[in-house]
Ligand code: GDP
């Protein structure tokens with residue numbers, strides 16, 4: 001008889017205005033080791049900030065790039081579109097607020113959350129509220145703005161109610177096998193992180209439109225002791241895009257490669273030989289490729 005519990009896994013976003021305790025919560029949930037990886041692992045489609053694997057679930061936490069709640073200029077609106085895109089892809093959203101505080105900034109974040117995803121309201125810092133009845137009108141105000149699939153009061157710093165939070169979130173994880181190996185720094189996830197690093201450089205160096213139509217394919221990833229040889233293709237849709245990625249005299253692609261290699265050496269704690277080139281493939285952006293770029297087989 002198989003007594004093992006069914007594994008569930010999926011993507012989880014932690015969102016909320018600054019200072020509500022998102023990073024503290026994430027660190028508490030996944031532990032220091034992975035958050036070191038996470039700080040470096042920038043990406044837009046899925047910026048993985050940590051992976052928690054326990055005996056019945058794997059939570060792949062993804063971050064949302066630059067939630068802008070203040071000045072809504074064109075760039076910020078573009079960034080918020082990125083946020084919306086990321087959230088449309090996750091399986092469950094943890095919307096974090098600080099107990100007793102809910103104002104326009106929280107509402108601005110709430111407004112960007114997808115209607116069709118489960119959203120769990122995480123009321124953090126409950127340790128700061130001595131009289132728990134005081135939370136009731138606060139909860140009424142927040143839940144009047146949107147309906148939540150669950151409301152979980154927690155204290156990230158004190159580690160209170162985190163099991164309950166995970167149990168709630170687990171219900172919405174759709175996959176019945178692990179998305180990532182239990183030890184996150186396997187070749188497979190290193191390969192994935194390598195592509196994410198290159199993608200992050202694309203976003204930083206190419207402005208905000210073009211990168212959405214590019215992807216990165218790691219064609220070869222070899223480990224030789226402490227040296228990793230990584231061969232990566234940046235896949236673009238059109239010749240015009242290829243020229244932009246390469247840049248004048250190859251300057252842009254050189255910079256992409258150098259900066260990505262430096263980040264990878266820090267992350268992998270070893271030497272990296274990185275070769276990057278550009279490939280034009282129109283219509284790359286089909287589901288299969290997209291899944292691969294997200295680290296699926
Ligand atoms: P983020 O900007 O949402 O990532 O917030 P941080 O994780 O950086 O936390 C902002 C501040 O809130 C820090 O000073 C944390 O120590 C504090 N904080 C986070 N969680 C808790 C909590 O559960 N209780 C209390 N009292 N403070 C917390």
Ligand code: MG
Nearest residue numbers: 019022023024
């Ligand atoms: Mg933070």
Ligand code: K
Nearest residue numbers: 022023063064
């Ligand atoms: K964060």
